[in-house]
Amino acid sequence: MLKRTLISGLLMAVVAAGSWMAFAGETAAQDGKGKVAAKDVAVERARREVRMLDDIYKTAIVLVTEHYVKTDTDLAAGSAFKALFDAVGEKGWHKARLVDATGQPYNDLNLPKEGFEKKAIAEILAGKPSYDQVVTEDGKRYLLAATAIPVVMEKCIMCHENYRTVEKGKAIGAISYKVPVQE
Structure with a gap:
């Protein structure tokens, strides 16, 4: 039991550290035209919100x-969280969804949408832990952000053979966020 708890704690720490590092040190966001804007306090606040939500x-x-x-x-936890993401979005807080990066989604609704999500998945598959755009x-x-999801547990393979x-540490998907920038 103790070993299992320690493994769970370690996995959570790895996921949390990866989530935080995905955005740590970034001080500029791409605008819709791919240009980098100067540091923007409101955007940084939105990034912090995404880091917290992601964690x-x-x-x-x-x-x-x-x-x-x-x-x-x-x-499956993924199915439960899709319902959670929908409920949070309906309440107007932010939008979040699971996006496939393997090309073999569990559900075709998880395929990346044209534009931001396709670009974000390309960046994540190229090795970036995250990608964002205002x-x-x-x-x-709005801050659009996507953070990498690697397989972190053997149980993931029960539903996703x-x-x-997939190479260890490689992203199999992302969580895509749309967070209002509070001016």
Whole structure:
């Protein structure tokens, strides 16, 4: 039991550190035209929010998988979190979704959308832990961000056999975020 708890804790620490490092030290965001803007306090605040959300979501997915997913008939953590992402989005806080990076999604709805998500997945597959961009829609700015998801547990392979051949540490997907920039 202690060994299992230590392994869970280690996995959470790795996921949390990776999430934080994905954005640490970045001080500029790309605008919708791919140009880098000067440091922007509101955008930095949105980045911090994404780091926090990413840490919470990834830590929770590992905990749910570790403690509640026992067989391939149990509700997968990914499915539970898709429902959570939808509920949070409907309440107007932010939008988040799982995006496939393998080309063999569990569900075709997880394929990257044209534009930002395809660019983000390309950057993540090239080795970047994250990618972000600021966009303006109807006069309001949003931070679009994507953070890499590697396979961190053997249980992931219960539902995703195709992940078995993925090189250790390589991203199999991303969480894509759309966070309002609070001016």
